[in-house]
Amino acid sequence: MAELSGQWVMVTGASGFVGGALVRHLAAAGVRVRALVRDRAKAGYIAGVEGVEVVDGDLGNELSLRKAAEDCAVVFHVAAALGGSPEQQARVNVEGTRALAIAAAQMRVRRLVHVSSIAVYGFDGLPDVIDEDTRPSASRYAYTLTKRAAESVLRLVCSETGLKCSIVRPGMIYGPRSHPWTVQMHDLATRWPVIPFIGDGRGYLSPIHIDDVVSMCVLAATHPQAVGQAFNASADPGVTWRDFLGGYARLSGRPVRWLGVPKPLVGLMLPLARRFSSPESLLVDTPAVLDHFTRRVVYSTAKARRVLGWQPRWGIEDGLADALAWLKSTPQP
Template identity: 35%
Template sequence: MSIINYALKGKKVLVTGATGFIGGRLAERLAREEGAIVTGTGRNLDAVPHVVEAGVTLVKADLLDEEATRAAMQGQEVVFHVAAWLGRHGGEQQAYALNVAATALAVRLAAEAGVKRFVQTSSIASYGHPPKVLHVKEDTPLDTEQEVIYGRTKALGEIRAFELGKELGIEVTAVRPGLVYGPRAQSWTINMIKLVGKGMPVIFGDGEGHAYPVFIDNLVDGMLLTAVRPEAVGQAYNMCDPVVTFNEWFGFYGEMCGKKPRRIPFWAAHILIVLNQILNLDLPLNRPRLRMYGLKAEFPPAKAQEQLGFVSRVSIEEGMKITEAWLRDEGYLP
């Protein structure tokens, strides 16, 4: 079923980062459900057979390879820029190169190739980690000086994309997803189930701070809408489902693996952060993230709902059921 009335049917669409989680699902749905002629770029092309099976043409291209990216842009009508540095390898220099410089290069090459619309995948992390306000709407200034490298460079990359859009005359729009979960999600699904299953601490304090998830297909719905709606030009949109508490969030994963999520007080979590750094425990925990766990922040998608008709078609209960089925099929759960 088309979410955008087949507005991209027969059109040439490029998805950068199509070998990753978000880009892969987006490319798959563009080809399978929307009838678009989809090219996807990435590095590990063998990792996504489901994307190829959907009819996507995959091209090996590094974000910073100007000639490969220029070639991929030729003849495209819409570009979804999803590829990014996610914090797993390299430091600040690599983050800036991939999230800022490569984004600017992609916009320039898209404009040069005559692409009509460029959809930038940003993040709610661009507001600050944690944000300076709790009710974070799209007119909240992005935090380009925050401590967290990922959020800082995503903010800089988005700002630069919009600047170049105006300068070069290409339509630019952006989505700012929350915690993206679902089948194939590494950070907020696979890693979460592993932590809960191993009995690692995942809830800090009373657990009543807010998580702001978005199921992968709800996010893809929003991305498709930003690609075709005229109202989206020059605009950025929060893409989140209704908030839940971290008690509720980790409760879903606890039910899946039959374990009660482990809770520790905040003072103990601060000690754990130090041990994590000294002993290289590789836990997804640092001081900014710990502060986030204690906040009741919200990133309402009201603007996307009003301007684009965005709705969270999949509830968190349904999304977690779909996710659990995939985790069992893939052997992450018995």
């Protein structure tokens, strides 16, 4: 991080969960951060933080991207549409990434770090251990398709312009301020006397604490060997759903009673659920997703450890406790 101290960097998605954490981490280390936001009303977490300049912009507005990237050593591209229609996700995730990469190249930014996702691998028939060279599987899920296309478009702009980039592919990011993986999963784990879930809960999910994603983004921006490379950021070794949800329950002083809904029964309900779901729902990739979540699939982080020297700070037990401490101290709407 010393390399970036005193320099300007730009962060997209700064009003969001990951972007906000990254902005604060960089500013605390003496980096000067230009935080791109669409709506200042959503930027309370980073507003007024020393070293942070909040600027207005949108991935659809090329001029705003060029202005924000001016004099920046690094652009951290965190913004994305995590939902919305397939067309909207394509516009933000693919065309927005293209526009940002072109702006970064024009402004002679030294490196662009792109926050992607393990979703790029898809879900169907994946091997038990997924590394960065694993061939992606067929998918109809708009988020998977557009995050995958974003990586391709970024690599294309890099090859055409000489821009240097590196890519971080996080799993399910939990910790302070995570809505889906802390607020909602804690709710699922503690709302009823039992924890309802598919199957016996011994399949793996792929959690990663927000601090460990941020530390990998910083290494991806500064390590010489990171250029042109992608890195998984996930739990390795894997964490079972039972340990994850059960951990939230146990640490909240609740009994851990598992109510496993048999997978065949869930399978029977899928066609009906799919019929009433939207075209951007993860259900479009069922039954592959159902199989995936009940299997023990690990997204290997061996490459990040070997190449970048990255070490996650948080084990699952400590990480959940940290998430819970935040949850208890923060009134939820």
